[in-house]
Amino acid sequence: MAQEDVFKKLVSHCKEYGFVFPSSDIYDGLGAVYDYGQMGVELKNNIKKYWWDSMVLLHDNIVGIDSAIFMHPTIWKASGHVDAFNDPLIDNKDSKKRYRADVLVEDQLAKYDDKINKEVAKAAKRFGEAFDEQEFRSTNARVLKYQEQRDAVHERFAKALNDNDLTELRQIIVDEEIVCPISGTREWTEVRQFNLMFATEMGSTSDSAMKVYLRPETAQGIFVNYMNVQKSGRMRVPFGIAQIGKAFRNEIVARQFIFRMREFEQMEMQFFVRPGTELDWFRSWKEQRLKWHENLGFGSENYRFHDHDKLAHYANAATDIEFLMPFGFKEVEGIHSRTDFDLAQHEKFSGKNIKYFDPELNQSYVPYVVETSIGVDRMFLSIMAGSYCEEELENGTRVVLKLPAALAPVKLAVLPLVKKDGLAEKAMDIINDLKFHFNCQYDEKDSIGKRYRRQDAIGTPYCITVDHDTLNDNCVTLRNRDTMEQERVAIADLNNIIADRVSITSLLKKLQ
Numbered sequence: 001m002a003q004e005d006v007f008k009k010l011v012s013h014c015k016e017y018g019f020v021f022p023s024s025d026i027y028d029g030l031g032a033v034y035d036y037g038q039m040g041v042e043l044k045n046n047i048k049k050y051w052w053d054s055m056v057l058l059h060d061n062i063v064g065i066d067s068a069i070f071m072h073p074t075i076w077k078a079s080g081h082v083d084a085f086n087d088p089l090i091d092n093k094d095s096k097k098r099y100r101a102d103v104l105v106e107d108q109l110a111k112y113d114d115k116i117n118k119e120v121a122k123a124a125k126r127f128g129e130a131f132d133e134q135e136f137r138s139t140n141a142r143v144l145k146y147q148e149q150r151d152a153v154h155e156r157f158a159k160a161l162n163d164n165d166l167t168e169l170r171q172i173i174v175d176e177e178i179v180c181p182i183s184g185t186r187e188w189t190e191v192r193q194f195n196l197m198f199a200t201e202m203g204s205t206s207d208s209a210m211k212v213y214l215r216p217e218t219a220q221g222i223f224v225n226y227m228n229v230q231k232s233g234r235m236r237v238p239f240g241i242a243q244i245g246k247a248f249r250n251e252i253v254a255r256q257f258i259f260r261m262r263e264f265e266q267m268e269m270q271f272f273v274r275p276g277t278e279l280d281w282f283r284s285w286k287e288q289r290l291k292w293h294e295n296l297g298f299g300s301e302n303y304r305f306h307d308h309d310k311l312a313h314y315a316n317a318a319t320d321i322e323f324l325m326p327f328g329f330k331e332v333e334g335i336h337s338r339t340d341f342d343l344a345q346h347e348k349f350s351g352k353n354i355k356y357f358d359p360e361l362n363q364s365y366v367p368y369v370v371e372t373s374i375g376v377d378r379m380f381l382s383i384m385a386g387s388y389c390e391e392e393l394e395n396g397t398r399v400v401l402k403l404p405a406a407l408a409p410v411k412l413a414v415l416p417l418v419k420k421d422g423l424a425e426k427a428m429d430i431i432n433d434l435k436f437h438f439n440c441q442y443d444e445k446d447s448i449g450k451r452y453r454r455q456d457a458i459g460t461p462y463c464i465t466v467d468h469d470t471l472n473d474n475c476v477t478l479r480n481r482d483t484m485e486q487e488r489v490a491i492a493d494l495n496n497i498i499a500d501r502v503s504i505t506s507l508l509k510k511l512q
């Protein structure tokens with residue numbers, strides 16, 4: 001199935017089964033804003049818990065906070081967001097559609113990669129086992145030509161971004177003959193910078209109103225609280241502060257479902273370290289974060305690092321962890337070595353001393369910061385994309401979400417074979433016992449096969465069937481979502497069998 005079709009199916013699956021709805025749906029939606037439904041909110045909460053516990057429970061030097069969305073407007077001046085939190089935009093004059101100029105060029109680079117990969121795949125098929133990929137890539141004339149073209153564009157692109165050269169950025173689009181996917185033409189406007197922050201007013205009268213911003217990242221709430229936490233928690237460098245919360249960006253391109261949203265959620269952790277040690281910590285956090293992702297079991301081939309061509313104004317090293325989405329490898333998490341930029345700026349703009357006294361060095365300094373920043377919604381999308389499967393069975397197609405059991409919204413479905421003869425009551429007794437341990441669902445409607453399919457579609461890892469024998473032997477049939485295998489187990493053992501396999505703790509233990 002074409003990857004575009006997979007993505008379309010995923011989006012409609014999310015709506016059909018209560019994971020994600022367009023915001024304001026009955027008013028035809030609101031661009032790039034989404035609501036999470038009854039299944040989505042459970043999955044989202046489980047993702048957040050996996051992240052939070054892996055930070056705050058597993059590290060005795062990381063604590064959490066929850067700072068306000070509204071902050072003093074000078075914070076955004078100090079952080080550089082008022083002046084520099086921009087995306088380069090370009091319009092197509094015929095379709096009147098707006099694009100991010102940098103994304104158009106990145107897509108063009110990906111097209112060169114595709115061409116190269118297609119050549120490699122064709123040759124691999126032709127030569128079979130004798131195929132030497134490395135040799136082919138370094139000698140095949142067509143591959144070398146594509147690679148050379150790609151490298152030339154990439155070099156110009158990186159330079160244009162670093163120099164903030166918008167004219168050159170447009171020229172690359174023109175020279176590469178990039179067309180608007182809607183109109184098919186190359187009639188482009190100039191490239192302009194567009195600030196992504198949403199602003200509103202705080203105060204009761206128009207005279208006294210103050211312009212405030214909806215935060216575009218949660219990180220600044222951590223920076224401005226760093227001293228409060230360090231002093232009240234008697235924290236010693238190195239230490240970290242974690243936070244989960246909403247962020248807002250007036251994104252130019254509002255497509256790709258929950259990949260790029262105007263209101264989204266971030267899970268950020270700022271790790272405060274001694275100056276000079278930040279690049280070691282950067283490497284360590286890169287490793288730890290990749291392990292956290294790979295621990296979910298989607299296969300390490302679906303992840304890769306992407307080091308930044310253009311470093312943000314605050315960073316001396318930066319990388320993204322990318323996941324193979326249905327529309328290619330895309331950023332899910334950013335890891336930045338942010339130097340002392342933010343804290344030093346806040347010291348300057350607030351006029352307050354926020355230096356840390358290091359008792360071991362007997363010295364005061366502004367700590368350096370390594371940040372890990374991951375979008376909850378992108379993580380959600382990557383998990384849905386990695387889990388969605390269509391399997392051909394003898395009796396038709398089965399759509400199944402192979403979610404990691406610990407993240408699944410519902411852990412156990414309890415299904416009485418029939419409603420009568422006391423089976424429904426027995427099923428409710430089981431739920432009433434197990435509901436304190438994990439999320440259970442009761443379903444008595446339709447045939448047992450249809451009920452299994454409904455649970456497969458929401459990713460429930462286990463179903464149990466209560467039948468007439470259950471009333472005598474106190475045993476049920478336990479069905480595994482992925483293998484569809486069934487076994488007879490005692491009701492008394494259910495909690496022991498299931499609880500460990502579906503708990504976040506089981507995931508966390510694998511990280512140690």
Ligand code: GAP
Nearest residue numbers: 217219259260261264332333334373374375378
């Ligand atoms: N504090 C650093 C920071 O905000 P970022 O790379 O701009 O860095 C971090 O964002 C993460 O937030 C991204 O890796 C992505 O997962 C998520 N994110 C950023 N913009 C987003 C958007 N418009 N919609 C959904 N998620 C977004």
